[in-house]
Amino acid sequence: MAEVEFERRLERLFAAGSELDDAQAFAARVERRLNRGWTARRWLIGAAGIAGGVIGASQLVFSNLPGRVETAEQSARALGAGLARVSPNPDLLAALSGDYGLWMAVGLAVLTLGYAVSRMIDEF
Template sequence: MAEDFERRLERLFAEHPELADAGAFAERVERRLNAGWTARRWLIGAAGVVGGVIGASQLMVSNLFQRVETAGDSAKLISSSLNHLSASTDWMSAVSAGGVGVWAAAALAVVMMGFVLTRVIGEI
């Protein structure tokens, strides 16, 4: 008997009139969602710009390009050494000749950083 009434009460609670301004209410919620999202995008964008500026300035300060050139020269040296060692390693010398290997590694690192950044932004 009591359980019957409780079930009836649950049914009564489940029945609710559709409010006249249901559409307007949903729009208000969507507006707030969009506003929050816009603010978040601005924040991420601003953080990206700040991070980029800091990263670029650090690259300048640390003379990265000069170091890359040095690494390129080293790669050439290693390449020529390898050529002397074995003729079967021609493919490796082709890749590393002229510092291509270093640049390929740098490109790979940039792609990896992009991937990580995408994941981080996704998580945020």
């Protein structure tokens, strides 16, 4: 019985820790260091953002963007003209609208279900 009382008393002594005299000063020093670290991080992130913006802008200026846009427009016009001459194959449309299209839809549904089940297994 004495051992149980001793253990309870010992637990109470460890649970009730005394506050040190310099606890407030220690907490203030820790907070100052943390705030200084956050200030440095903010400055570094801002500097990295500015440097990235300058690098991106310089690459945009030196990449001859207007000439590339004009070339892309010409390519798009040529592709559009070529696609206008191509007509869809009626046999392909008939195959997709019949049983073949149904089996494709079933296959895609099974694949989607398998993906969903695998994601659920990963989550749990």
